[in-house]
Amino acid sequence: MDHSNLKLSEEKVFKDPVHRYVHVQDQIIWDLIGTKEFQRLRRIKQLGTTYLTFHGAEHSRFNHSLGVYEIVRRIVDDVFQGRPEWNENERLLSLCAALLHDLGHGPFSHSFEKVYHTDHEQFTRNIILGDTEVHAVLHKVGADFPQKVADVIGKTYPDKLVVSLISSQIDADRMDYLQRDAYFTGVSYGHFDMERIMRVMRPTEDQVVFKATGMHAVEDYIMSRYQMYWQVYFHPVTRSAEVILTKILQRAKALYQDAYQFKYYPTHFISLFEEKISLEDYLKLDEPVILYYFQMWEEEEDVILQDLCSRFMNRKLFKYVEFDPSKQYKLLGQLEELFKKAEIDPDYYLAVDSSSDLPYDFYRPGEEEERLPIHLLMPNQERHELSRESAIVEAISGKRRTDHKLYYPRELLLDDSKHREVKQQILSILEKH
Template sequence: MAYRDEKLDEEKVFKDPVHRYIHVRDRVIWDLIGAREFQRLRRIKQLGTTYLTFHGAEHSRFNHSLGVYEIVRRIIENFREEPFWNDDERLLCLCAALLHDLGHGPFSHSFEKVFDLDHEDFTRKIILGDTQINAILKRVDPQFPQNVADVIHKTYFNKLVVSLISSQIDADRMDYLQRDAYFTGVSYGHFDMERILRVMRPKEDQMVIKESGMHAVEDYIMSRYQMYWQVYFHPVTRSAEVILSKILHRAKELYFANDFQFKLKPRHFESFFEQEVSLDDYLKLDENVVFYYFHIWQEEDDEILADLCRRFVDRDLFKYIEFDPADQYQQLIELKESFIQAGVDPTYYLEVDSSSDLPYDFYRPGEEEERLPIHLQLPSGELKELSRQSEIVESISGKKRTDHKLYFAKDLIDQLPDNDVSKQRIYDILKG
């Protein structure tokens, strides 16, 4: 029997708090889960620093990746007898779903910003490079690793396959909304996924939803909207991300300083500082390793690095206020000057952070492909864009919401003498 068709002697199951069970029967999928590059995802948190806000959010990219695989597996089961579906694409869809987050690094997006990296690039490198994952995929077919990478990169010719894991209603989003809601303990991310799966239909270039399932999709869209503003953009989480990025920037600055020597040489970070990151270096740096350095750096001779690491490890985070840099640009300049006069470095203890989200968008020519709209299939077979049928979705469609916060080390200002002019000036500005 060809490797692509090989089945396990008996079905393997993972007990899962969100989907109850995750079913694996394909030998290829089982082997991929056992590969070292996939097992590494156990050591990467799904929600980065969110555990400092919601203490249950300790789940990993490993959990989420299995969940996305399971949702795609269920979708394909429902598609089997449908026109427009080619079951030869089944294994490709399952592998792409399982491996879609393979390239995430420690603390994911915060880490990427500091070092100007893209986890999707590393997902591609892991799939196509000298890895256990690549060796397994090649056993299916020499072209198979490239096909998997193309699906994840959204360049695969069959757009229906791409839409299963990357669209405005895909398996990726359906898993992380429910999984993140479960582990954070909030109610916002829950929606009737079973109903959505039952009313999904394959078309030439994307999944569509039967009109009878519109209300379930409305619920999904609103769940996503609420999760972004109540969980993903929570200001306490963002405060932790600000400190995390400050630590990495400070460590990089000290690495290139001629007059500073680390007590523990930051060997795992060197290629990141030098911007010459090999795939091997990238795979060796997980969150356990990063935390080890943060613990050690609390004892470094540089006061700023030591203090920032202590804050992160002990959850002594920056305070925040509402602050719009466009309207309050002059105040920001004055704040930085006052921080300097107070002996507090604004580069590391003052930061404006902005978050924005577009919960749903209709089709806009020239925009990125994942913004293809959700279509409803009417009983006549005609397709209608979701926001044209749903007043709820129409009310938020195409509307980008942005939130700005100013984060600062309030304790360092508080400890200044009350008669300190710069202290008084800082609080005058902050009070507006």
């Protein structure tokens, strides 16, 4: 039986707050959604610790993955259909890659990746190619189909147009998460006219281009991305929670390596601590599991682990001040010494966190992470790179904005039961800056 064209007897729909409905007509897509690896994404938040800043941000990677699939479905079924540049045989591949692009994300993924050296993109490919329910479903389409899906997500698939649908400077992934994250955080920045963008999309051999008449909708998208990064994704309070989360993971790992006797043995973490995590172990990790450990560790003998877990679970976050590492690097060393004098471990209670974003860039050959520019299709059929036509986009093109904050536990410094003078000295240094 040819599974590549197998349709459901009746279309299935998911009600969605962003796209109104997510439509499923293909048996393979329906089967993929039902796999345990895809259902796991319900237990991983799309925005990590952001719910501690914007209380509505409880949506999951499951929501987002369905949204990306729906945008790609509309592009290939409505916008591209019948156009000579689009190969209709790539339809199902594009839909599967869109649906599965985030499959390998772990709990609070960015903190986990930093501390335990995991890579969610590699795990996505491992799940697709490994002994999993997802692999079994994809294999029904063809023996080489799982590899093709992994190649699209890994950006190595030969048809660059298919890759660009989920991985470019204006792709279905970003178009969904900007709108979805804006909706759930309650901010107005992430909204842009996706309907207009889709109307002016045109497929070419290697990427999607946009009719010049739709330039303002594309500008709006770029600016909404810029605003969302600074107002939501890099919010300093979210980053404070992220710092504490990272410190918990580091502390648990350090204790394990020092043969500390945990009251609540970290079974799910062992392969992470030893950095030899199997696919099976990885798939058992989700945010409810991690939060269970954090709640248990609030009762650990180790004061630092206990305190950090309590802070995270009860939202007692670190305060922050602006910090310029290029000018203030000596200050950091000075503060570390004073923290030690005050018997507050600077490894866990003093942290510099940096955020950096490049809202739009044009192609610069040979540079790290080369980015395909966004091209406008002019009335004479020439292609012009976006920033050549848009003064707004030109103003932010290639400009990397970076922000540094120094995080510390203010209430520990206000506790004057001991080392009062040192703590006052630390506070005066921090609050002067």
